[in-house]
Amino acid sequence: xxxxxxxxxxxxxxxxxxxxxxxxxxxxxxxxxxxxxxxxxxxxxxxxxxxxxxxxxxxxxxxxxxxxxxxxxxxxxxxxxxxxxxxxxxxxxxxxxxxxxxxxxxxxxxxxxxxxxxxxxxxxxxxxxxxxxxxxxxxxxxxxxxxxxxxxxxxxxxxxxxxxxxxxxxxxxx
Numbered sequence: 551x552x553x554x555x556x557x558x559x560x561x562x563x564x565x566x567x568x569x570x571x572x573x574x575x576x577x578x579x580x581x582x583x584x585x586x587x588x589x590x591x592x593x594x595x596x597x598x599x600x601x602x603x604x605x606x607x608x609x610x611x612x613x614x615x616x617x618x619x620x621x622x623x624x625x626x627x628x629x630x631x632x633x634x635x636x637x638x639x640x641x642x643x644x645x646x647x648x649x650x651x652x653x654x655x656x657x658x659x660x661x662x663x664x665x666x667x668x669x670x671x672x673x674x675x676x677x678x679x680x681x682x683x684x685x686x687x688x689x690x691x692x693x694x695x696x697x698x699x700x701x702x703x704x705x706x707x708x709x710x711x712x713x714x715x716x717x718x719x720x721x722x723x724x
């Protein structure tokens with residue numbers, strides 16, 4: 551796993567440790583608030599999350615980081631993704647979660663800026679990709695506000711609640 555430690559303004563972004571998983575399980579199991587970010591619409595148990603974490607830490611190009619408030623050390627969110635080297639070196643963000651009590655305070659944008667700056671400097675990325683469910687209008691608005699544009703539409707790629715949804719792949723060229 552790629553190791554990350556970023557001290558950026560009022561945030562610390564650093565590798566998630568196994569001891570953090572019990573705290574994070576609430577996000578993975580709150581379908582109403584986080585199913586688009588996690589891609590899950592059924593409960594996940596700590597053992598399952600631990601298995602996923604253990605598999606991820608052995609993936610060389612992946613990262614799984616917590617977003618912490620510098621003053622209190624409280625974990626307020628996470629990023630999961632990878633750096634992929636194909637035609638260009640790109641950062642792929644699979645999940646971004648900000649705890650609902652910390653939304654609309656600029657933490658998602660601030661942590662996104664920190665991650666992009668970090669990986670631009672240390673991995674020489676030239677693009678950032680994300681995918682978002684097409685009817686997640688708040689998510690699309692967030693990505694557009696951060697200069698992401700739709701690069702591709704994939705039809706019926708995500709199954710949630712027995713229904714297939716279209717996915718938008720969005721890209722930011724640095």
